[in-house]
Amino acid sequence: MELIRSGLEFTLKNGGDTILECRKDRPMIYVGYGREDVDMYRGNFKIEDYVIERRPLFVSAADETDGELLLDMEGELTVRVKTEGTCTVLSFEQKNPQINRFWFRVSADEKERCYGCGEQMSYFNLRGRHFPLWSSEPGVGRDKTTYVTWRSDVENKAGGDYYNTNYPQPTFVSTKHYYLHVDSTAYGDFDFRNKDFHELQIWEVPASIRIEAADTFVELLEKESAFFGRQPELPDWIYNGLIVGVQGGNERSFGLLDKTIENGIKVSGLWCQDWCGKRVTSFGKRLQWDWQFHREMYPDLPKHIEELHKRGIKFLGYINPYLVKDGELYREGKEKGVFATKADGSDYLVDFGEFDCGVVDFTNPEAFEWYKNEVVKKHSLDIGIDGWMADFGEYLPTDDLVLHNGKSPMIEHNHWPVLWAKCNYEAVKESGKLGEVVYFMRAGGTGSQKYCTLLWAGDQSVDFTIHDGLATVICAALSAGMSGCGLTHSDIGGYTSLFGNQRTKELFLRWSEMAAFTPVMRTHEGNRPEENFQYYDDEDCMKQLARLVDVYTMLAPYIKELVAENAARGIPVQRPLFVHNEDDEECYDIQYEYMLGEDVLVAPVYLADQTDWEVYLPEREWVHFWTGKEYGKGKHRVPAPIGDTPAFYRKNSAHAQLFEAINKKYGK
16 A cells, blocks of 8 residues: 655555545544434334434645654644555544544545445445445345335334344445455444545544555455454354254254254254243244243253254354343343433433343443353353354334443444454353364444354345345355454254244245255244244155255265354355456456355255246356256356355366265266
8 A cells, every 4th residue: 555645635555445535625533513303112223313414524634643644634644544455544633523524535446346334234335325334234125125124114113224233334345346344343434426426424533544465355354354353163063954943942942953863954052042041022923031941841952962962963042132121131131230220310211122121231341241251151151052043132222221331322333243243252262162162143344254253134024125135145145254253053944933034945945955055054933833834844844955965965074164264264155256256347246156265166945936047156166055057157048946055166176076976966
């Protein structure tokens, strides 16, 4: 990178590409102040802003010392610009305390594409749209033209839109071979609609902005993940088969596990999210948010877990960072003073859908330690639980909430998922079980990467809709990977069933065939199990699922290598095609295919009623997993019967023998 200064103006270049310009006719920074209105309803946020003033800032004085450029921006703030090799950091010091709106412009061109901004569900290439960055429920339907979205908006304020996400992050990767990260947890809005510049809005003056470049995308992802921290490797037991998600108590859950195994489906773990008990609401089956095993539904659970271990099967549970008011742990926590309060010192309770919960204040060191030791360690790890869904993290309210550290909840809101991840991570690491236990999270933010053992894509609808169905988990994996989080998976068959929307056998199998080519396979019965298709009720489905799980276990040596590479170098397991095909322009706009490592390409069928499927293959000789037919570069229409997701491997791959064995056993 090169910083070119001319008096009170400067330009930042990376090779021949201009990244920043600060000139009299092209301001880089705008500041002002505004007043927001934030309304939260069960994790869904309606955020409106009234900008009272916005003005450009120009450099009024500049000084260079020891390779660092110091800029005085009209007395409103100072900017320190330091460039070392391929990295430039701009550090900001606010002089005017009234400023609470900050806009930063980055040079752009029409051919440029941008990716990242955390985990995005609808659009991989961010160009042409703006992306509000605020952790929330992702919405149900997420498409304002659909009935499900409209109905969700009307009844629950929960319809969502393309940008709603559990995991926002103020980071993007440009096809100019750099990533840019804004050091702030305030509300943000990254706008990529202008052909000449990207405008990044933050509701505070950020601490810094980091821009780092590399010659290749592989090298760039290595640098980005080194900065954020990298996910640890998954436990070896993950690759033994399917994690079976069932519920209903000992008799039903363990009975369905046995039925699954009896039908030839390899199982690595039993996941019972209702290990803590259940409650039924208008939404469907929910849990008793009191994180200890339910002695009526799951009597003698520690003993049953021990028996599972003897069979080589792990047991997984569920926790989240809130405690229901009628639970034992809430009463214990209240005595310890672990909850966030209102301004008047009274309890702050959040409505989670017909039941109220206290917010454990993770900014309070004593509360953090209490939850880590008395909840995670004592009630999960100490009874032998091998993993859990570490749910939620997005619900920190912003009105009348007082936190121990004295910070505004508007600033802590996007930081909350990271504190939640850190609490889980420390509990596991301090217990000596890092690398043995896996917890999976849907919420995230800057810094989640090193604390999150596994991401999951959240609560998709049980359908083929583009903005909330099967397709979204492909886009989610790619965008998360470009944001430094390269281990992810999803609920096979989706989760959310509302307003007559029901899972079908076709959807379940299409999801399963894709999941066989991801790091983890895990089922979920959904929020309304009785109304939706379940694999264990259909003999043919169990037969097909057994085949797909077997494919996954056969791929395990290859996937393990990719997971290790993610831990060591930060290269995601599921990668956009352009990461390994930089000279192929076609690859930059593909968001529904992915590279599984460098040697496998997967093009999942994400629409209903398909018997064949169009795929794009970049340069190289590719072999179709199921027919053994060879293909070259270009668009091809291939057979895609249910069970055979379009997947290809490189003919000259070092793993070709492994892939050929799958074709020999399951090819057509």
